[in-house]
Amino acid sequence: MEIQELRKEFNQLLDKINQHSDRFTDKDYFPSLEASVMLSKINKLQELAAVLKFAIELNEEQASHKRRNYQQEQRELKKEAIIEELIEAPEEVQIELIDEAIKIEEEKEVIPVQEAEEAKKLEAKEVKENGQNSVSDKFSQTPIASLKDAFSLNDRYLFANELFNKDMTLFNEAIKTLDACENEVIAMGKLNEFGATYDWDLENEHLLMLQNKVQRRFL
Numbered sequence: 001m002e003i004q005e006l007r008k009e010f011n012q013l014l015d016k017i018n019q020h021s022d023r024f025t026d027k028d029y030f031p032s033l034e035a036s037v038m039l040s041k042i043n044k045l046q047e048l049a050a051v052l053k054f055a056i057e058l059n060e061e062q063a064s065h066k067r068r069n070y071q072q073e074q075r076e077l078k079k080e081a082i083i084e085e086l087i088e089a090p091e092e093v094q095i096e097l098i099d100e101a102i103k104i105e106e107e108k109e110v111i112p113v114q115e116a117e118e119a120k121k122l123e124a125k126e127v128k129e130n131g132q133n134s135v136s137d138k139f140s141q142t143p144i145a146s147l148k149d150a151f152s153l154n155d156r157y158l159f160a161n162e163l164f165n166k167d168m169t170l171f172n173e174a175i176k177t178l179d180a181c182e183n184e185v186i187a188m189g190k191l192n193e194f195g196a197t198y199d200w201d202l203e204n205e206h207l208l209m210l211q212n213k214v215q216r217r218f219l
Contacts, residue, residue, distance in 0.1 A: 003059060006052045013048060017041050050153045054160070054168050143219040147179045150213050162206040163198060184218035 020038060144150045151159065160171040174194055181187035191214055194200070200207050 003052070003055050006048065006055055010045070010048050010052055013041065013045050017045065046153060050156060051168055054157060054166075058166060142216060144213060144216040147175045147213060147217050150217075151175070159206055159210065162204060163194075163200060163210065165198065178214055179217070181218075184215060187214050187218060 017038065020034075020041065024034065156168065156171060160166060160168045164170040164174065178187050178190055181190060188211070191211065195202070195207070
């Protein structure tokens, strides 16, 4: 679904929630059923907001990748032009041209390093915000009634990004499948099938966390 369509759907749902709320603003009695309907709409709005945010981030990432490719192409063209000019240039000019070509090569190497550093900082921030450094959070054995309700919005982004090729739909379908399993053995078998499909690293922190949640689901 396109970002424009997601934004339109988000705004329409938000308007419906506001209209629903306005109907009871001046009333003393607010039925519990209406509260449940409102909560359901708000939950759907949160899910839609998560999908919208995910789509925007993916679009920005693709645009950034295209921009980097274009910049790289321009550097290569410039370097080729320098090499052609170098062949016929006087000796005193050749030194300047060589220095310029070296600078182009150094610039090409700096960009991936900067991107890697930014990625590390972003990952560290996400880890801190989600409390994943807490040992008690990682290894808690509190039973989980439903896997569908065991992930925050931030968790959904992280698990989809890390384990399901940045596809929120694949993540949601996998959780639904695991939730429907009869016991832990079957669920872990399904999880292994997902691992083979998406080529998971067995030491991936998010995979270990997912395994822990599946185990707690069947306590």
